[in-house]
Ligand SMILES: Nc1ncnc2c1ncn2[C@@H]1O[C@H](COP(=O)(O)OP(=O)(O)O)[C@@H](O)[C@H]1O
């Protein structure tokens with residue numbers, strides 16, 4: 001008898017500037033999920049409008065009472081969620097609270113871990129307790145009076161200003177003079193209620209994927225990101241040719257071991273689940289934690305697929321492992 005296939009909802013889209021990228025990630029998962037094991041559906045989330053995209057291009061509304069759809073007269077309830085929403089409401093955990101309430105497993109970190117890791121300042125506070133190096137920073141809330149001179153004096157120049165909860169470098173500015181600070185903060189606050197101002201860390205940017213699969217940690221090869229822009233901004237991230245991503249990164253063995261060990265330790269310390277990417281800045285003396293992406297890009301050109309390829313893991317295997325792992329409960 002044919003084994004019942006699991007209904008997998010690949011959620012993508014979302015309500016941030018990363019919508020398009022997320023839909024690309026979702027489509028890549030859709031293409032590579034094993035059809036013998038899974039019945040996969042591409043589910044695009046936009047506000048309260050949740051639709052499953054059918055092959056003919058039509059959309060089917062999702063019934064949120066039990067997270068199901070009606071296809072060809074039959075009731076299909078999703079068994080598991082592949083979270084491919086970068087930004088809100090996927091990567092920040094909002095939608096995961098709903099899946100928790102319905103007891104539907106998902107591939108990414110928990111609701112709580114997603115929420116605090118997406119909040120860059122909260123995440124930094126937790127990372128600080130491990131002794132890993134971090135850029136000094138100040139959090140500015142909307143409506144709060146900021147002492148621009150005082151900030152520049154305390155943190156030095158240049159500075160990086162970014163929305164505290166966002167991704168893909170949307171709203172991020174490098175500030176070289178105090179006079180540019182008010183505008184950069186206003187730009188970050190256009191995307192978020194809080195802006196994070198950080199000391200600029202000059203160095204090499206290195207990404208490292210980590211995935212704990214059924215209790216065993218897999219640390220991916222390192223990738224160095226060399227931006228052709230002043231930093232790894234939105235254009236450098238998504239326009240072909242605007243950045244070079246080198247996997248495995250050309251770093252000495254000692255540094256490689258240290259970065260991988262740091263990524264692995266932070267994964268456990270923060271309580272991550274699923275496939276996660278840690279970003280660091282490597283200076284001549286230290287490894288600085290930049291940020292963690294709990295729903296990293298997984299389109300063909302993204303860093304995690306490049307790292308998996310170098311490891312000899314196909315996207316088919318990687319995504320199958322991710323779905324499988326969503327059901328794993330440590331004892
Ligand atoms: N403190 C910093 N020092 C140097 N470069 C930085 C710093 N903060 C951010 N950047 C640059 O800006 C990019 C985006 O910042 P990041 O914190 O990763 O935000 P996002 O979540 O939008 O990716 C980084 O990839 C890096 O190139």
Ligand SMILES: [Mg+2]
Nearest residue numbers: 168169279291
């Ligand atoms: Mg980043």
